[in-house]
Amino acid sequence: MTDTTLPYLWPASGVSYSGDRKREVIQPRHVVPRDTSAATNQTADAGFDHHYAKLRVLGKDRSLVPGGAEAPTANAQAFASVLLNELQANRIVPTRVVASAEGGVAICFVNGDKYADVEFLNSGEILGVVSNRRDKPIVWAIDPSSRELAGAAHRISKFLDAPATSEDASKRTWRR
Amino acid sequence: MLRNGRGVDNDFRAHHWLYRRCVKEDVQGDQLLPARISYDDASVNWSKYSWPWDVIFDHPGQGVARWVVDDLPHDLPENPPPKTNVEMHDFRPKHVPLDENYSHSEIQVYRSGQPLQRLSSNLVKKEYRTIMGERSLVLIQPQV
Numbered sequence: 001m002t003d004t005t006l007p008y009l010w011p012a013s014g015v016s017y018s019g020d021r022k023r024e025v026i027q028p029r030h031v032v033p034r035d036t037s038a039a040t041n042q043t044a045d046a047g048f049d050h051h052y053a054k055l056r057v058l059g060k061d062r063s064l065v066p067g068g069a070e071a072p073t074a075n076a077q078a079f080a081s082v083l084l085n086e087l088q089a090n091r092i093v094p095t096r097v098v099a100s101a102e103g104g105v106a107i108c109f110v111n112g113d114k115y116a117d118v119e120f121l122n123s124g125e126i127l128g129v130v131s132n133r134r135d136k137p138i139v140w141a142i143d144p145s146s147r148e149l150a151g152a153a154h155r156i157s158k159f160l161d162a163p164a165t166s167e168d169a170s171k172r173t174w175r176r
Numbered sequence: 177m178l179r180n181g182r183g184v185d186n187d188f189r190a191h192h193w194l195y196r197r198c199v200k201e202d203v204q205g206d207q208l209l210p211a212r213i214s215y216d217d218a219s220v221n222w223s224k225y226s227w228p229w230d231v232i233f234d235h236p237g238q239g240v241a242r243w244v245v246d247d248l249p250h251d252l253p254e255n256p257p258p259k260t261n262v263e264m265h266d267f268r269p270k271h272v273p274l275d276e277n278y279s280h281s282e283i284q285v286y287r288s289g290q291p292l293q294r295l296s297s298n299l300v301k302k303e304y305r306t307i308m309g310e311r312s313l314v315l316i317q318p319q320v
Contacts, residue, residue, distance in 0.1 A: 106211030
């Protein structure tokens with residue numbers, strides 16, 4: 001990172017709220033992460049630097065966007081950076097950050113036969129999914145609030161960390 | 177590959193394969209990432225009339241992924257929201273031959289047995305894309 005000014009998509013270390021506290025809505029703001037070094041202005045990696053870097057280029061590099069899909073909007077990227085920050089705080093390292101084929105950003109997790117992602121669509125919708133390849137996937141909508149995003153990170157972490165059952169193992173080759 | 181005046185077939189068998197091309201960004205290991213699968217782009221080539229590498233003709237460096245016809249999802253959504261009357265969705269291949277590509281087919285969505293032009297349920301779309309990612313197999317790894 002050689003930027004002399006903070007780029008637009010620096011991961012937010014917190015969120016601000018607008019309106020009624022009962023309907024808190026994230027207003028992404030761009031602040032320096034807590035673990036930024038004062039000497040180098042660099043973020044401690046812990047497996048996240050390349051994800052933040054990828055997120056920043058998704059809106060600029062058309063070659064990273066699937067054909068026919070819209071490039072991620074700044075808003076989708078900003079909300080994705082909020083979740084990345086939440087994941088980093090909880091040491092939940094994603095596998096990939098990609099441009100979604102439905103238009104937006106997806107943060108993806110793969111752990112053996114388990115798959116999860118959170119998609120920040122350009123439409124403003126945020127959808128999460130967890131799947132173990134054996135059962136049908138579980139999809140849920142995520143409100144753009146700090147509580148919901150933290151809940152999604154926790155849910156995915158719990159899902160990925162749960163031990164695979166013997167039934168999982170016995171059916172692993174069933175699909176092929 | 178050329179149609180040469182042949183008609184529509186639609187005699188898909190459960191063990192037939194459906195091919196599509198992919199790039200590196202679409203792939204994790206030997207499967208497609210669900211987030212990179214578009215619901216709207218349902219074009220595939222049918223193994224009955226096509227080799228896997230036909231989908232990368234004129235697309236150098238791209239890879240090839242496949243699904244088995246029997247892998248296409250049925251009875252979605254699996255977990256409809258409570259107290260809602262949700263109709264079940266099925267996905268089946270449909271032969272849509274092109275003059276320059278006779279094997280060209282599309283994955284068609286049906287609701288309660290009737291073909292749908294456009295699917296509005298994000299729940300079904302997301303379940304579909306996830307299942308299609310998990311049931312994909314990359315036959316030729318992309319180089320670009």
